[in-house]
Amino acid sequence: MFSFLLYTLFLWPSYAVALLVYRLYFHPLAAFPGRKLAAATRWYEFYFDCIKGDGGQYMWEVERMHEEYGPIIRVTPNEIKIKDIEYYDSLYSTSQPRDKYGPSAKMSGTPLSGKHPPIKHRRTPVCSHTHRGGTPQDAGKTDTPSHEIAFGTEPHALHKIRRAPLNPFFSKRAVAALQPRIEEIIDDLCNGLRGCMQRNEVVELRPAFLSLAIDVVFRYSFGYSLGALKKPDFSPQWNDAIEGTAEAAPLTKQMSGIVQYLQKLPLPIIRFLHPNLGRLLGLRQVLRQQIASIIRLYDNGVLPAKDGSSSERTIFHAVMESDLPASEKTEERLTDEAFAFIGAGTETTKQTLNAAFYYLLTSPEKLARLREELARAMPDPAVCPPLHVLEGAGYLSAVVKETLRITTSVTSRLPLVAPTQELKYGRWNIPAGTPVSMDFRSTLLSPAHFPDPLTFAPDRWLVPADKPDRYLVPFSRGTRGCLGQNLALAEITLAIACLFRRFDFALHGTDARAVNVTRDRFAAGLDRGSRGTRVRVLREFAG
């Protein structure tokens, strides 16, 4: 009892005060600009992300800090943020090692697993505001449990070997080869829309597009579609599950342990406590069974042909046949890998398609121009041309780019750690080992590079002199950039082309809340009352 009183009344408060003083005056990042409260404690971010209003509000506070303090600020005790579109390639580098920062890695890719590495700050005697984050030897030296995954893998070297066998499956060529499979899934969506048209039903597009994306990821990962689009209302439970889990992202970032403990409970109890997480963990069990059956094939020596003649050969067969050590081919790790594809490849794709429909259906002239082009590229609405033909159709490509730009579907700061390199920004030396972040939103909506940035203007991509492509960073860049970029572009291009070539839609009960970003939950969060883009299918175009 005495020791408890000693701890609560004296030791803990003394420790808190000492930590505060250290962070504000003696911490290696103490000289960087920003609010004192943000530098003193992560509770500042917690307040904006988990308590204020609808949550996810720290992104706006960070914006205000930039306005007040300039392009480089200290946003949490350990993290520096830079807002400068030209600095992009330095941070999200392809040539220098970059580790992921634990709390963000878990929020984005490993909400259900992972480990936060300690940040080690060590002063150098050279300059008053420089520090080193651990020795080069320490870099990435977290004892990564086998269940971590490429998306959330923190050390650069481990990430590199995990990603290597996946890369060929997401090349432009590999994606083009899978076009017929993606088209089959889009046909499922078209069949569902036809039914809605006949019944004169209103269609909520977000669940439909989420199920499109989940069916594609399943097809890509396991050689068969989950069939979510074939079920009533396009299986809205998957959209609810992903959205529900995204809602927890700001909290997970602050307290990743919560989800890890929740995960240890029996599934029926999780379903009771958090139905959406329960659904996702149920899906995880399906993924685990699929992975187990692939591993069994290799245990029994029954291997699918490598020459591409087997449609069943998937990403996970390639991983099993790769040089990765056995510890990387366990059921648990590969299940996490598959689970990460679902998290990474669904919400983002859904948001982009939801926005494409909103902007096109509220811009009749732009839609008419797109339809004219589609009528030429796709004379028979039932027959989709090869992807390269659609990509060559200038206006469709411009629509896809502009939608990716304006949607800003990933709103989170994405900090990376240069483990051995001192980053430089203006007069500032950022010590090796410091998490440094940028955000895509301020790049994609930069008025200097995209005049009138909140206006949907596909034409801005058609003026060759403007060359805004290098600032189009919705997929991030560098070694940690999106693995599924080519697949996402294919899905979005094919879906826009096929749906608008085949059907005529009218918005129903939809306003700007269908697309306006109000919160950050890793992925962009809309107003809580928003039901996204809703349409009626008016008619089907014949060939």
Ligand code: HEM
């Ligand atoms: C419009 C659609 C998409 C957007 C805007 C998008 C955006 C991003 C971004 C910004 C990252 C970096 C995240 C970070 O640094 O934490 C990322 C990573 C990733 N994305 Fe996507 N993504 C999209 C679609 C997809 C699809 C369809 C897949 C397919 C499965 C996918 C798979 C991945 C994976 C596996 C990573 C982790 C890469 C790594 O760490 O090596 N994404 N994505």
